[in-house]
Amino acid sequence: MATIQNKPTPTAPSTTTGGGLRAMDLYEKLEKVGEGTYGKVYKAREKATGRIVALKKTRLPEDDEGVPPTALREVSLLRMLSQDPHVVRLLDLKQGVNKEGQTILYLVFEYMDTDLKKFIRGYRANHEKIPAQTVKILMYQLCKGVGFVHGRGVLHRDLKPHNLLMDRKTMALKIADLGLSRAITVPVKKYTHEILTLWYRAPEVLLGATHYSTPVDIWSVGCIFAELVTNQPLFPGDSELQQLLHIFKLLGTPNEEMWPGVGKLPNWHVYPQWKPTKLSTLVPGLDSDGYDLLEKMLAYEPGKRVSAKKALEHPYFNDVNKEVY
Amino acid sequence: MATSELPSESDAFAFPCGDDGTTSPALSPPVVISVLASILERHIALNERAMAAASGLDQSAPGDKDDDDDSDPAAAAARKRARAFDGGTVLDMSLHAFLERFSRYAHVSPQVYVVAYAYLDRLRRGAGVRVVRANAQRLLTTAILVASKFVEDRNYRNSYFAAVGGLAAAELSALELDFLFLMQFRLNVCAGVFRSYCRHLEREVSHGGWYRVDRRLGRPLVCAGEARAQQRQAAAV
Numbered sequence: 098m099a100t101i102q103n104k105p106t107p108t109a110p111s112t113t114t115g116g117g118l119r120a121m122d123l124y125e126k127l128e129k130v131g132e133g134t135y136g137k138v139y140k141a142r143e144k145a146t147g148r149i150v151a152l153k154k155t156r157l158p159e160d161d162e163g164v165p166p167t168a169l170r171e172v173s174l175l176r177m178l179s180q181d182p183h184v185v186r187l188l189d190l191k192q193g194v195n196k197e198g199q200t201i202l203y204l205v206f207e208y209m210d211t212d213l214k215k216f217i218r219g220y221r222a223n224h225e226k227i228p229a230q231t232v233k234i235l236m237y238q239l240c241k242g243v244g245f246v247h248g249r250g251v252l253h254r255d256l257k258p259h260n261l262l263m264d265r266k267t268m269a270l271k272i273a274d275l276g277l278s279r280a281i282t283v284p285v286k287k288y289t290h291e292i293l294t295l296w297y298r299a300p301e302v303l304l305g306a307t308h309y310s311t312p313v314d315i316w317s318v319g320c321i322f323a324e325l326v327t328n329q330p331l332f333p334g335d336s337e338l339q340q341l342l343h344i345f346k347l348l349g350t351p352n353e354e355m356w357p358g359v360g361k362l363p364n365w366h367v368y369p370q371w372k373p374t375k376l377s378t379l380v381p382g383l384d385s386d387g388y389d390l391l392e393k394m395l396a397y398e399p400g401k402r403v404s405a406k407k408a409l410e411h412p413y414f415n416d417v418n419k420e421v422y
Numbered sequence: 423m424a425t426s427e428l429p430s431e432s433d434a435f436a437f438p439c440g441d442d443g444t445t446s447p448a449l450s451p452p453v454v455i456s457v458l459a460s461i462l463e464r465h466i467a468l469n470e471r472a473m474a475a476a477s478g479l480d481q482s483a484p485g486d487k488d489d490d491d492d493s494d495p496a497a498a499a500a501r502k503r504a505r506a507f508d509g510g511t512v513l514d515m516s517l518h519a520f521l522e523r524f525s526r527y528a529h530v531s532p533q534v535y536v537v538a539y540a541y542l543d544r545l546r547r548g549a550g551v552r553v554v555r556a557n558a559q560r561l562l563t564t565a566i567l568v569a570s571k572f573v574e575d576r577n578y579r580n581s582y583f584a585a586v587g588g589l590a591a592a593e594l595s596a597l598e599l600d601f602l603f604l605m606q607f608r609l610n611v612c613a614g615v616f617r618s619y620c621r622h623l624e625r626e627v628s629h630g631g632w633y634r635v636d637r638r639l640g641r642p643l644v645c646a647g648e649a650r651a652q653q654r655q656a657a658a659v
Contacts, residue, residue, distance in 0.1 A: 157599075250613060283611055
């Protein structure tokens with residue numbers, strides 16, 4: 098018996114079984130467009146409506162792992178967060194079976210035609226800089242989305258250009274891939290330190306702090322901000338130690354005076370004593386308000402890092418048309 | 423620098439304290455497990471009586487076929503998922519001993535038990551699934567598994583959880599999906615709701631319920647978030 102297709106509504110994504118129809122019978126795969134934290138992503142057309150969507154596919158092998166925590170968290174957190182215009186919308190969730198009889202979960206998302214990584218790479222390939230006003234409106238939307246996510250008690254923990262989807266025409270930016278996210282509303286003993294792609298990982302995480310919070314995402318936002326200005330990643334380390342040394346070389350080695358308690362973090366050692374380089378040298382091309390905001394995002398002490406909400410009030414964004422974004 | 427502003431809801435989790443969930447005796451595994459076992463035993467007894475009463479009514483109305491109504495495919499699918507938890511084995515130990523296994527062997531934290539209980543409450547309100555003897559083993563194992571995956575950053579494999587819960591691994595993985603769809607993947611428990619469930623447990627302790635907790639615990643059953651909020655309010659005065 099075929100199941101009647103429920104039309105998804107923005108406020109309440111349905112969670113349906115495909116019934117007699119294989120979930121993929123409802124969609125025509127157009128092309129593979131990438132991989133998320135835990136699954137392949139396809140551009141697809143919904144046959145009933147012609148709407149273009151993104152399908153994220155995760156196979157559930159028998160017995161051992163069940164539903165990956167990444168998938169389980171992404172779905173549940175997106176159900177709560179998708180109402181925000183700066184978080185990617187989860188339209189539907191379908192359980193199906195593949196040809197080998199394995200259970201598959203399909204997450205159906207609104208389709209966005211590019212991501213910030215591709216956007217930046219396009220400018221780099223042309224040896225051009227992203228226009229200053231474009232940087233500003235992208236950063237404004239990012240801070241707004243992160244502020245919303247944090248306001249709901251969620252850490253993203255994997256903010257990076259690849260996970261920020263964009264629409265080239267409208268310059269809309271949306272936060273995606275919440276596979277490594279977690280709620281911070283239920284107190285737990287410790288969080289893993291194996292989160293955040295290395296280049297965007299906050300120093301307190303690299304130093305082994307197991308109780309971190311929203312400032313880890315703000316550090317990532319600061320790294321993205323710098324990358325939008327220069328087209329190059331700010332701290333491209335290739336191991337945890339190299340990542341830490343890279344940060345210290347550029348921003349100066351932290352001490353107890355600027356970051357009280359740093360010496361007690363588990364991975365703290367004696368490090369070479371580098372002096373900080375001016376941000377205007379590291380990230381040429383910003384105005385003074387931009388440097389002030391960037392500095393506040395890259396403060397060593399997590400408690401002194403600007404919050405996303407406060408960042409939105411910073412003078413750097415004064416000339417953004419806040420009605421539009 | 424003094425602040426006259428009371429902490430907002432979002433401040434409650436801005437900087438989790440280092441000892442969350444470890445130093446409060448009220449959130450220790452023995453207390454939470456005992457209280458939950460007591461509450462669940464009572465729920466099961468109430469639900470069994472309600473089922474018996476409903477069964478009695480059914481006998482006087484043999485034509486009633488509500489359970490077989492397939493006019494709504496979504497409702498039928500949900501009932502099928504709910505029935506997956508029925509049947510099969512029934513617990514051969516007390517609920518207390520059963521719940522304790524997850525703490526002992528899977529090192530499940532007290533917070534996971536509270537969240538699992540919140541999920542069972544949501545299932546009752548949403549999908550109308552109630553804990554009874556026939557489903558307790560499967561429902562509790564699955565609720566604890568899902569809560570653990572949502573709350574903890576490190577988890578055991580489903581096969582391990584299945585062994586602790588006395589189920590086959592394949593069965594537990596299938597039940598997990600059924601549970602998630604019945605919950606409509608609504609797994610997040612916000613700070614206020616978590617505190618409400620902690621208070622619910624606190625009332626159970628302070629009233630004795632069916633389980634008497636050593637009064638020498640002293641401290642009220644307050645979850646860490648509220649303790650932090652209270653400290654901030656005290657500091658703000």
